[in-house]
Amino acid sequence: MKISFFNELNEATDTLVFPLFKGQAIKDALADLDTKTDGLIATHYEENKQFKCKLGDVLVVRLPKSTGHRYAVLLGLGEDEKMSRDGAETAGGKLYKTLKHLGAEHIGVMMEQGLNDSDLPMDALIAHLAMGVNLSAYEFDKYKDKRDADEDEKGVEAIDFISSQAESASNAYIVLDAMAQGVFFARDLVNEPPNVLYPESYAEMVKEKLKPLGVQVEVLDDKKMVKMGMGALMAVGQGSARPARMVIMRWNGGSPDQKPLGFVGKGVTFDTGGISIKPAAQMDLMKMDMGGSAAVCGLMYSLALRNAPVNVVGAIGLVENMPSDNAYRPADIVKAYNGKTIEILNTDAEGRLVLCDTLAYVQEQHDPEIVIDLATLTGAIMVALGTEYTGVFCNNDELWAKMDASGKHSGEKLWRMPLGDNFSEEMKSKVADYRNLGTVARYGGASTAAAFLEFFIDKDRPWAHMDIAGTAWAHKDKPTGPMGGTGAGVRALHQLIVDHYE
Numbered sequence: 001m002k003i004s005f006f007n008e009l010n011e012a013t014d015t016l017v018f019p020l021f022k023g024q025a026i027k028d029a030l031a032d033l034d035t036k037t038d039g040l041i042a043t044h045y046e047e048n049k050q051f052k053c054k055l056g057d058v059l060v061v062r063l064p065k066s067t068g069h070r071y072a073v074l075l076g077l078g079e080d081e082k083m084s085r086d087g088a089e090t091a092g093g094k095l096y097k098t099l100k101h102l103g104a105e106h107i108g109v110m111m112e113q114g115l116n117d118s119d120l121p122m123d124a125l126i127a128h129l130a131m132g133v134n135l136s137a138y139e140f141d142k143y144k145d146k147r148d149a150d151e152d153e154k155g156v157e158a159i160d161f162i163s164s165q166a167e168s169a170s171n172a173y174i175v176l177d178a179m180a181q182g183v184f185f186a187r188d189l190v191n192e193p194p195n196v197l198y199p200e201s202y203a204e205m206v207k208e209k210l211k212p213l214g215v216q217v218e219v220l221d222d223k224k225m226v227k228m229g230m231g232a233l234m235a236v237g238q239g240s241a242r243p244a245r246m247v248i249m250r251w252n253g254g255s256p257d258q259k260p261l262g263f264v265g266k267g268v269t270f271d272t273g274g275i276s277i278k279p280a281a282q283m284d285l286m287k288m289d290m291g292g293s294a295a296v297c298g299l300m301y302s303l304a305l306r307n308a309p310v311n312v313v314g315a316i317g318l319v320e321n322m323p324s325d326n327a328y329r330p331a332d333i334v335k336a337y338n339g340k341t342i343e344i345l346n347t348d349a350e351g352r353l354v355l356c357d358t359l360a361y362v363q364e365q366h367d368p369e370i371v372i373d374l375a376t377l378t379g380a381i382m383v384a385l386g387t388e389y390t391g392v393f394c395n396n397d398e399l400w401a402k403m404d405a406s407g408k409h410s411g412e413k414l415w416r417m418p419l420g421d422n423f424s425e426e427m428k429s430k431v432a433d434y435r436n437l438g439t440v441a442r443y444g445g446a447s448t449a450a451a452f453l454e455f456f457i458d459k460d461r462p463w464a465h466m467d468i469a470g471t472a473w474a475h476k477d478k479p480t481g482p483m484g485g486t487g488a489g490v491r492a493l494h495q496l497i498v499d500h501y502e
Contacts, residue, residue, distance in 0.1 A: 092132020093479030182302025183487030190485025237319030239327025262368025267293030274347030291472030295489035380445030
């Protein structure tokens with residue numbers, strides 16, 4: 001599907017789309033076309049009681065052949081004063097699903113047919129409608145048998161947004177499209193089955209995807225990590241026949257003297273819980289326990305696609321957490337990369353062990369200006385925030401303010417969660433330096449997990465931890481994406497870089 005922006009309508013267009021705000025006069029929006037059809041569209045609009053012009057409402061009118069088009073589609077945008085980037089994308093997503101169902105092939109979206117002004121500038125409205133269309137078109141169907149598919153069914157081939165502001169809308173969309181491609185890469189990684197995506201194959205996929213774009217990719221194998229003293233990460237992976245890996249990605253788009261921004265992702269490619277094994281119900285969803293690493297990979301891909309003028313290092317720790325006669329056990333004590341020892345109380349609290357070594361390594365080797373980690377870390381964050389908000393734990397108010405603003409700009413919902421000495425004390429062990437589970441395990445689990453990670457952050461280094469356990473996976477279809485991996489974190493972090501570090 002090709003998305004384009006033009007000043008004038010292409011003659012090959014088979015379907016016309018007319019976005020409408022609530023209260024907008026239909027005669028202003030479709031005056032010429034309504035006249036050509038003897039008031040057909042206005043009649044449908046007035047008689048259809050379901051179409052209220054609410055955000056994402058759709059009304060389809062079959063047009064006479066004399067018009068040269070097959071369909072006219074009215075798209076509700078809701079109230080003009082409430083229009084937002086996120087709202088525009090929701091409307092665009094619902095539009096795409098309607099167009100696909102209709103079998104429309106070449107669509108023209110008429111953006112200035114009497115459309116009221118809104119708080120969102122016209123070029124931004126157009127760009128985010130297009131982004132919603134793009135995100136909604138994503139599918140993960142590579143493993144489906146397509147031999148019986150209808151070869152004549154073309155699907156949506158082109159969507160043109162028609163406006164006098166086509167050029168500025170197109171420029172705004174360039175960044176959004178790069179973000180979308182990063183989201184798609186992250187979604188693909190999360191959606192892959194664990195017999196296909198495991199530490200070794202994951203590392204190869206990253207190299208194949210990123211190196212052609214100029215991203216430097218280094219892979220540390222299990223032998224090297226053992227030699228380097230990454231005892232926490234290696235403990236998690238030792239129960240699996242799939243050896244662990246760490247992948248370090250470097251994008252050098254900024255000046256040579258610019259410190260890189262650091263991003264770290266948890267990459268547990270399948271999490272059984274290990275010896276502290278999980279219940280069988282919905283264990284299949286644990287293929288998404290590498291969602292944090294997928295977000296880092298998607299971010300690196302999106303930055304490289306648009307040749308972003310910034311230096312960034314991304315690192316992902318990749319393991320499979322399996323029970324076996326060689327698996328790590330509750331009561332084990334392991335030594336992390338920074339020399340600190342950790343008492344293991346639950347082998348299903350493994351993500352923090354992967355992250356602590358990866359965080360310590362990135363800080364020591366790359367000295368990033370800031371470091372942000374992402375992980376599907378705790379069920380506790382889902383109890384607190386549900387599945388719409390990502391919990392953010394941050395040791396620096398200035399960094400949080402930037403993340404908060406960029407999250408709102410990108411449409412990703414972020415919510416700051418508490419850190420503090422009380423949580424840190426919970427994670428101190430009597431037999432080792434730290435423990436991997438709080439003393440009162442049921443309470444404050446998201447904060448105690450974050451407090452554990454903070455032990456491995458250099459003093460005075462701005463750091464944030466994003467717990468995406470609730471947002472990395474969609475349990476049902478949404479307007480801007482199907483059930484499955486969401487790519488959570490890619491857009492918020494890309495927007496953070498655009499807004500504050502380029």
